[in-house]
Amino acid sequence: MTTTISATHPLPSADLPLNAITAATAAAVEANVANANVVFSAAAQPRGTVGSDVTLGTFQVAVDEPPALGGEHSAPNPVEFYLASLLSCQVVTYRFWAQRLGIRVDSLSARAEGDLDVRGFFGLDDAVRPGYTEVRVIVDVAGPETDERYRELQEVVDAHCPVLDLTLNPTPVVTTLNVGSA
Numbered sequence: 357m358t359t360t361i362s363a364t365h366p367l368p369s370a371d372l373p374l375n376a377i378t379a380a381t382a383a384a385v386e387a388n389v390a391n392a393n394v395v396f397s398a399a400a401q402p403r404g405t406v407g408s409d410v411t412l413g414t415f416q417v418a419v420d421e422p423p424a425l426g427g428e429h430s431a432p433n434p435v436e437f438y439l440a441s442l443l444s445c446q447v448v449t450y451r452f453w454a455q456r457l458g459i460r461v462d463s464l465s466a467r468a469e470g471d472l473d474v475r476g477f478f479g480l481d482d483a484v485r486p487g488y489t490e491v492r493v494i495v496d497v498a499g500p501e502t503d504e505r506y507r508e509l510q511e512v513v514d515a516h517c518p519v520l521d522l523t524l525n526p527t528p529v530v531t532t533l534n535v536g537s538a
């Protein structure tokens with residue numbers, strides 16, 4: 357992995373907190389490229405009819421489905437968590453890159469909606485994909501910069517947002533099934 361420090365995106369001044377994190381990470385990666393690799397993990401157990409209890413490091417989250425999909429609507433469903441992941445990743449990426457590019461952001465908010473055809477999930481039509489067919493993200497940003505500077509920020513965010521990257525590019529997933537006796 358190579359860091360994207362260039363004339364366009366130079367190593368930031370470490371006088372701002374998010375730039376300090378970027379500078380420290382760049383130094384750690386330069387010292388040993390293995391420092392660029394991070395592994396995140398999650399574990400899930402069934403709960404209720406179609407829900408799950410998910411462990412994310414030291415955090416626990418509940419996942420459920422609405423009644424139309426067999427759940428009790430006691431928690432967000434998996435595709436809602438995807439939207440939350442995408443939006444939270446967009447927000448943090450906007451904040452990091454605004455500091456890095458020296459773009460002042462006075463207010464920032466994001467919202468999203470996605471279209472999902474349940475025929476794919478239920479196997480009613482194998483030509484219909486089970487996931488979202490389109491996701492729309494709306495980012496509201498305000499501050500003293502020109503529209504061009506905020507468009508530059510959006511382009512950089514879209515190029516560096518990990519969850520957006522997971523959506524736009526195929527990611528290999530390897531599933532191992534362990535079958536034991538009951």
